[in-house]
Amino acid sequence: MAPIRVPRALETDRLVLRPRSVDEAATYRRLWTERDLRVPAHRRIDADGRPTVADVAGQLADEPGLLAVRRRDTAEVIGYCGLIDHADAPPDEPELAFELLRSAHGRGYATEAGQAVVGWARESSCPRLWATVWDWNVASRRVLEKLGFHETGTVVARSVDGRSLLTVREL
Numbered sequence: 001m002a003p004i005r006v007p008r009a010l011e012t013d014r015l016v017l018r019p020r021s022v023d024e025a026a027t028y029r030r031l032w033t034e035r036d037l038r039v040p041a042h043r044r045i046d047a048d049g050r051p052t053v054a055d056v057a058g059q060l061a062d063e064p065g066l067l068a069v070r071r072r073d074t075a076e077v078i079g080y081c082g083l084i085d086h087a088d089a090p091p092d093e094p095e096l097a098f099e100l101l102r103s104a105h106g107r108g109y110a111t112e113a114g115q116a117v118v119g120w121a122r123e124s125s126c127p128r129l130w131a132t133v134w135d136w137n138v139a140s141r142r143v144l145e146k147l148g149f150h151e152t153g154t155v156v157a158r159s160v161d162g163r164s165l166l167t168v169r170e171l
């Protein structure tokens, strides 16, 4: 099966999700600066300040299924949510990923955006989605639970701070 088609927009009560654009790269870099110190080093800003905003802008096209999450009321881009194709996974079984600015946490936005993306995957005839989550990341584990994912018991990575858990959502 071909990779699933990226929509022009997904709309929810409070959010609009659209393909990301390079003029939003500073927001996506800010997410890097806000990451928990337990997130592996290759996913955090290094001692030289990389990735820079330009680096982040240049990488956006690598993951076209990750969509900008924009609030309808303020028009602010608060993060991303979407699907990632992996070369070592079937093209119709992508990964769900989401990350929001700290200022936007705690208002149900990740769950609302995730529900729209799960709906997109279902309409694209994906049989299932998967996601990985660190065991210490209770907010994200809760979001995945609310989206209907279940933890499989498979550990895909370990670090000094914890275990990365595989979760799956049948569609």
Ligand SMILES: CC(C)(COP(=O)(O)OP(=O)(O)OC[C@H]1O[C@@H](n2cnc3c(N)ncnc32)[C@H](O)[C@@H]1OP(=O)(O)O)[C@@H](O)C(=O)NCCC(=O)NCCS
Pocket (backbone or CB within 6 Å): 097, 098, 099, 100, 101, 104, 105, 106, 107, 108, 109, 110, 111, 112, 131, 132, 133, 134, 137, 138, 139, 140, 142, 143
């Ligand atoms: C995970 C993240 C996306 C959540 O965004 P959000 O918009 O605040 O999430 P929601 O409001 O939709 O839901 C969060 C849930 O976690 C719960 N929660 C948050 N912090 C918690 C904590 N410390 N302990 C227990 N539950 C917690 C909330 O109460 C809520 O559950 P509820 O609706 O049952 O009350 C956001 O914290 C984030 O971007 N984190 C960094 C990136 C990340 O972890 N990405 C996912 C990788 S798998």
